[in-house]
Structure formats: structure tokens, C-alpha cells
Amino acid sequence: MPDMSASERAAGERVAGESRPDRPLVEIRDLRVSFEGVPALRGIDFAVSPGEAVGLVGESGCGKSITWLAALGLLGPTARVSGSVRLQGEELLGAPPARLDAVRGGRIAMIFQDPATALNPVHRLGWQVEEALRLHRGLEGAAARAEALRLFERVGIPDAARRLASYPHEMSGGQNQRVMIAMALAGAPDLLIADEPTTALDATIQAQILDLLREIQAEAGMAMVLISHDLGVVADLCTRVGVMYAGRLVEMAPAAELFAEPQHPYTCGLLGALPDMSGPRRRLVAIPGSVPEPGRLPAGCAFAPRCGFATAACAAGVPELEAVGEDHHAACARLPLPDAAAA
Amino acid sequence: MTKLLELDGVSRTYSSRSGLFGAPIPVRAVDGVSLSVAPGRTLGIVGESGCGKSTTGRLALGLERPDAGSVRFAGAPMPAPGTAAWRRQRARMQLVFQDPLGALDRRLPIARQIAEPLVVHGIGNRAEREARVAALLADVGLPAELGRRHPHELSGGQRQRAVLARALATNPSLLVCDEPISALDVSIQAQVVNMLADLQAERGIALIFISHDLKVVRQVSHEVAVMYLGRVVEQGDPDEIFAEPAHPYSRALVSAVPSVGPRRIERIVLKGDPPNPADRPSGCAFHPRCPLATAQCRAESPALRPLVDGRLVACHLAATRRLVA
Numbered sequence: 001m002p003d004m005s006a007s008e009r010a011a012g013e014r015v016a017g018e019s020r021p022d023r024p025l026v027e028i029r030d031l032r033v034s035f036e037g038v039p040a041l042r043g044i045d046f047a048v049s050p051g052e053a054v055g056l057v058g059e060s061g062c063g064k065s066i067t068w069l070a071a072l073g074l075l076g077p078t079a080r081v082s083g084s085v086r087l088q089g090e091e092l093l094g095a096p097p098a099r100l101d102a103v104r105g106g107r108i109a110m111i112f113q114d115p116a117t118a119l120n121p122v123h124r125l126g127w128q129v130e131e132a133l134r135l136h137r138g139l140e141g142a143a144a145r146a147e148a149l150r151l152f153e154r155v156g157i158p159d160a161a162r163r164l165a166s167y168p169h170e171m172s173g174g175q176n177q178r179v180m181i182a183m184a185l186a187g188a189p190d191l192l193i194a195d196e197p198t199t200a201l202d203a204t205i206q207a208q209i210l211d212l213l214r215e216i217q218a219e220a221g222m223a224m225v226l227i228s229h230d231l232g233v234v235a236d237l238c239t240r241v242g243v244m245y246a247g248r249l250v251e252m253a254p255a256a257e258l259f260a261e262p263q264h265p266y267t268c269g270l271l272g273a274l275p276d277m278s279g280p281r282r283r284l285v286a287i288p289g290s291v292p293e294p295g296r297l298p299a300g301c302a303f304a305p306r307c308g309f310a311t312a313a314c315a316a317g318v319p320e321l322e323a324v325g326e327d328h329h330a331a332c333a334r335l336p337l338p339d340a341a342a343a
Numbered sequence: 344m345t346k347l348l349e350l351d352g353v354s355r356t357y358s359s360r361s362g363l364f365g366a367p368i369p370v371r372a373v374d375g376v377s378l379s380v381a382p383g384r385t386l387g388i389v390g391e392s393g394c395g396k397s398t399t400g401r402l403a404l405g406l407e408r409p410d411a412g413s414v415r416f417a418g419a420p421m422p423a424p425g426t427a428a429w430r431r432q433r434a435r436m437q438l439v440f441q442d443p444l445g446a447l448d449r450r451l452p453i454a455r456q457i458a459e460p461l462v463v464h465g466i467g468n469r470a471e472r473e474a475r476v477a478a479l480l481a482d483v484g485l486p487a488e489l490g491r492r493h494p495h496e497l498s499g500g501q502r503q504r505a506v507l508a509r510a511l512a513t514n515p516s517l518l519v520c521d522e523p524i525s526a527l528d529v530s531i532q533a534q535v536v537n538m539l540a541d542l543q544a545e546r547g548i549a550l551i552f553i554s555h556d557l558k559v560v561r562q563v564s565h566e567v568a569v570m571y572l573g574r575v576v577e578q579g580d581p582d583e584i585f586a587e588p589a590h591p592y593s594r595a596l597v598s599a600v601p602s603v604g605p606r607r608i609e610r611i612v613l614k615g616d617p618p619n620p621a622d623r624p625s626g627c628a629f630h631p632r633c634p635l636a637t638a639q640c641r642a643e644s645p646a647l648r649p650l651v652d653g654r655l656v657a658c659h660l661a662a663t664r665r666l667v668a
Binding site: 059060158172174175202203204205206207208210211229230231232233235236259269270271272273274275276277278281283284285286287288290291306 | 391392498499500501528529530531532533534536537540555557558559561562582585586595596597598599600601602603604610612613615616617
């Protein structure tokens with residue numbers, strides 16, 4: 001079965017969901033992950049529509065990467081995963097390894113923060129891209145070489161023909177990230193998960209890679225989930241943004257609305273903690289304390305101990321995401337916040 | 344204003360080899376940089392990897408000797424490394440860098456490590472040192488009992504506070520912070536930035552704040568220097584430079600800052616990677632990536648010259664004010 005879907009895709013058939021935009025490409029329901037009894041992800045509901053760019057922000061350990069590693073069966077045997085992850089209706093959790101192999105890189109591709117460790121240091125770059133083309137599109141020999149060259153040119157690697165013969169260590173960090181993007185595109189995926197793709201790169205190179213991601217996403221009609229700690233990066237690329245804290249989604253909204261009218265106190269706090277690039281300088285509003293350790297979560301809302309709006313009621317139960325506007329959800333028992341919060 | 348620290352035309356060249364048997368190639372990490380910082384003020388240094396900002400910080404601290412130029416601290420030349428005078432001076436200037444876990448000894452409790460500079464410099468007796476450590480922990484907002492814990496028992500933000508407490512132990516007049524908050528989460532970054540501002544206001548410490556994060560540099564700095572390939576290309580008031588960058592490189596750098604608000608400067612995406620310092624382009628080192636480069640830029644290296652508003656810019660085109668709106 002996986003072979004059939006791969007060859008169908010090689011024939012250029014793209015995104016069945018495009019004709020049915022109301023049906024999510026990926027639908028995650030009550031996804032939970034724990035490691036040796038310690039919860040890392042505590043019930044996530046999340047859907048990605050075909051062709052849309054969604055951002056996931058949050059601080060280290062909030063679960064934004066774990067969500068997708070769990071969805072793709074990439075967590076080790078110590079992880080206990082429950083819930084449901086459907087790719088156009090097909091359940092991925094507990095799917096046979098051969099099926100997941102076809103999905104990973106084929107339907108859903110992933111790129112990471114550190115391209116140098118994701119590439120194989122002992123193989124030439126061209127060989128690595130051709131391998132992806134062979135696995136996911138069944139291309140061999142000259143056809144694979146021609147397609148690898150096309151992909152290298154597409155992602156803007158200068159002197160592409162010669163670079164196919166290079167090794168990862170001969171390339172800069174920015175060029176290696178372009179190679180990773182070329183490999184991700186090799187399978188013509190429906191969804192690209194980009195996990196902190198520009199965090200290790202210099203500012204001007206980050207701008208190049210963000211532009212490239214925007215272009216290929218629009219051009220291929222591919223959906224993208226951009227995982228980042230940098231709200232600016234997410235604002236730049238995504239139309240919808242989810243904010244995670246301590247293994248839960250705490251707010252989800254259209255990007256412009258989230259940044260202009262954040263509802264959850266944690267989102268407000270994150271935005272207040274960012275220095276501005278223009279206007280008068282003001283003292284930053286820091287969120288007091290630090291993220292709780294996964295094994296020592298407070299009762300009820302995990303953000304309550306750091307929250308200026310918390311009351312005794314916040315410890316009573318974990319708040320669920322509730323609608324606070326059109327397509328805008330937040331998980332906070334104190335909503336709407338008193339007026340002072342808006343500032 | 345009297346300067347606490349003055350770098351005057353400092354250069355630092357390293358030797359690098361291409362391959363195992365290649366001939367050594369001189370690499371100018373820092374090339375004729377002149378900067379200064381006054382007591383109680385912050386000099387921000389921004390630029391991308393390989394621009395020489397960290398080497399500049401090490402030259403400022405006397406951890407490296409310049410091959411050319413001079414470093415003066417409190418009006419006197421920097422003593423030779425390893426001498427008694429150098430050690431005395433070192434107590435007055437401290438370095439804080441990105442990775443607090445790497446800067447701390449994993450086997451020792453935090454309080455012992457904060458006391459270490461006091462022991463090294465022979466300051467106080469045991470009881471006085473204990474009192475000083477308690478005061479330092481309070482100064483950086485750490486509860487006293489954390490002093491008994493080991494580095495791995497602290498969060499990233501707490502570790503960076505501990506590193507700061509240790510740096511403050513000898514009551515330095517200069518702190519060089521090299522990417523001090525880059526490894527921290529956003530909400531913790533703001534805590535550390537605010538704390539640095541408070542400590543500076545209370546103690547009149549001069550700061551050299553080295554970072555790739557322009558937003559944070561703007562937040563903390565009184566003056567900012569933009570470096571490219573070992574040289575300062577623009578220097579002046581951070582509000583002016585970040586609102587209206589005059590050098591095409593500063594302009595690209597500022598325009599590349601991802602922002603949640605509306606963009607004030609249209610994004611300029613530079614082509615290519617930052618060049619290799621071992622293979623410095625002719626003329627202006629930025630010309631291969633510069634959208635405005637002319638024949639003059641390829642041939643002549645521009646000097647850092649003042650514009651009418653007082654900031655310094657090293658660009659042939661900025662000098663004719665064609666770049667300044």
C-alpha cells in the first residue's frame with residue numbers, strides 16, 4: 001500500500017485535500033505523551049488544514065516539538081503515547097512501521113534546528129538527496145540526479161551542480177539548512193514540520209531561509225507547521241499561531257489577532273517580555289518565576305503560580321480551550337481578563 | 344565624559360591552516376577597532392558569527408593581547424597577562440557568557456563558586472565571604488538556600504543569575520557580557536535584562552553587551568557598534584541606528600529582525616553567506632553582498648567617518664549622504 005501512494009504522488013498528484021479545504025490534513029486529538037510516568041504532553045487538540053502555515057510557540061519543554069515527534073512515531077520506546085493523530089482520516093498512532101516510513105518524508109517531512117547533525121557526514125549531499133528521491137518517489141539514476149539538481153537550484157544553493165558532490169562539512173550552516181529543505185521537498189510532502197529551522201543561523205541568513213520557506217510553501221501548496229521560540233519568526237510566516245505552556249495549548253488564534261489582542265495571560269506575558277525595535281524604550285515586563293518541571297506541575301492551571309491574574313479557583317482544575325472570538329481559543333479560567341491586562 | 348575602557352585601533356590576527364599541510368593563513372579577527380565605554384554606560388556590539396565581536400570583548404578584558412593598537416582601562420595601559428598588576432585589574436573587569444552551565448563547575452555548590460573570585464583575589468575572611476555571597480545571591484534575586492545546590496539543580500535562568508553573582512563578587516567596574524541571554528527562554532531573558540539594568544543603575548557598572556539580538560541590544564545599550572568581518576561599520580546612538588541605519592549592512596541586519604509588530608523598514612535579504620575572514624574581499628569587505636556597491640567599493644576600503652548627526656559610518660555611499668533619508 002505505501003508503495004502505491006508513493007508512486008501516485010510521483011505522478012504529480014498533489015494534495016487530495018486541496019479540493020476539500022474544509023477537511024483537515026492532520027487532526028490531532030487529545031494527544032498525550034509521558035516518559036516514565038512524567039507527563040510531557042498533557043492533551044493536545046490541533047488541526048492543520050491543507051496548505052496553511054501554522055506556528056507553534058512556547059518556551060523550552062512546553063511540548064511543541066514532542067507533539068510532532070509523537071505524531072510521527074519518532075519518540076523512543078520509553079515514551080507512552082495516547083490519543084489520536086489522523087492524516088486525512090488515517091490513524092498514525094500505532095500504525096505499522098512500514099506505513100510510518102512512507103508517511104515520514106513522503107507525506108510529512110521534518111527539518112530541524114541543526115542541519116549539520118541531521119545530514120550524514122560521510123555521504124555526498126547529492127547522494128543523500130537522491131536517496132530521499134528513491135525512497136519516496138521511486139526515482140533512480142539519471143532521473144534522480146536531474147531531480148536532485150532541480151531541487152538544489154530551487155532552494156537557492158549557488159553552483160548547485162558542483163555542490164551535489166560536496167559533503168556537509170564543506171557547507172555553511174545556512175547552505176546545509178537549504179540542503180535539508182531540498183531533502184524535505186524531495187518527497188513532495190503535504191506537510192512540512194520546521195522545528196526551529198533558523199535558530200542556529202545568523203540574522204541575515206535567517207531572513208533568507210524564512211523567505212525560502214515562504215516561497216516553497218506557497219508554490220507547492222504545502223502545509224507547514226513552524227515550531228519556534230521566536231514570536232517574530234512565527235509572526236513573519238504563519239497565518240495561525242498556537243501558544244503552548246507546560247504540555248498544553250493555552251491559546252490558538254489567527255496570527256495578527258494573537259499578537260494584537262492576546263487573551264491568555266501567558267501570551268500577554270510573552271509579548272510584554274519582548275523588547276521593541278522602535279519607539280521609546282520601556283522596562284520589559286518579565287514573567288516572574290520559571291517554567292515548572294514536568295514532574296512537579298502545580299494543581300490546576302500550570303501557569304497560575306506565575307500569573308498576575310490567578311485566584312484560588314485557578315488551582316481547581318486544568319482549564320480547557322474555549323472560544324474567545326472567531327477562530328480564537330484560550331484556556332484560562334479568568335477570561336476575559338480585567339482591563340489592565342490588555343496593556 | 345571620562346572613559347573607563349578605551350580600545351584604540353586594536354587588531355588581532357590568528358593563524359589558520361587550510362587542511363593538514365596547508366600553509367598558515369593569517370585571519371584578521373579584529374581589524375583596527377576603536378571603541379570606548381564610560382562608567383555606568385552600556386556599549387552594545389552586534390554582528391553575525393565571525394564578525395569579531397567576541398574577540399573584541401576578549402581584547403577589552405585583556406584576555407588577549409592586540410597585535411596592534413592599545414587597550415586602556417581607567418586611563419592606564421593594560422598590564423601584560425599573567426602579571427600581578429594584570430590579576431589585580433582582572434578583579435575589576437569580569438566576563439559573562441552564553442552558556443551558564445559551561446561556566447559553572449558541576450561538582451561544586453553554587454555558593455562555593457560565587458565565593459571563588461573572593462578567595463582568588465584574597466578578599467575578606469571566611470565569615471565576611473559568606474556574608475558577601477549571601478548579599479550577592481540576594482542582589483541577583485536568588486533565594487539563599489540555592490547557594491547549597493549544584494548547577495544541575497538550577498534552571499537556566501537561575502544558573503545565569505548565579506554566574507552574574509560570581510562576576511559581581513569582586514565589585515567590578517566593567518562587565519563584558521557575551522550573548523548573556525541567548526540560551527534563555529524569552530520570559531527569563533526579560534528578567535535578566537531588567538536585572539542587568541538595575542545592577543548597572545545601582546553600581547554604576549560599565550557594560551559591554553555583545554549579542555546577535557538587535558532588539559535586546561537596543562533595549563540595554565547607550566551606544567551601539569555594528570561589526571562586519573572584524574571592523575566597525577556603523578557606530579552611534581542605538582535609537583538612531585536601529586530606526587534609520589546608514590550602512591547598507593546595518594540596514595539589512597535591522598530589516599532582518601523578525602518582528603510581531605508592523606515592519607518599519609522593508610526587508611532587505613542579502614545574497615550569500617558572510618564571507619570567510621581568511622578570505623577577505625578587496626575594498627569594502629561588504630561589497631560582494633551589498634546591493635549598492637560601486638567600483639569604488641570594490642577597490643577602496645571605506646574609513647569610519649562621522650555623519651552630520653554624529654554617528655560613525657564606514658561606507659563610501661553614506662559619506663555622500665545618499666543613504667540617509
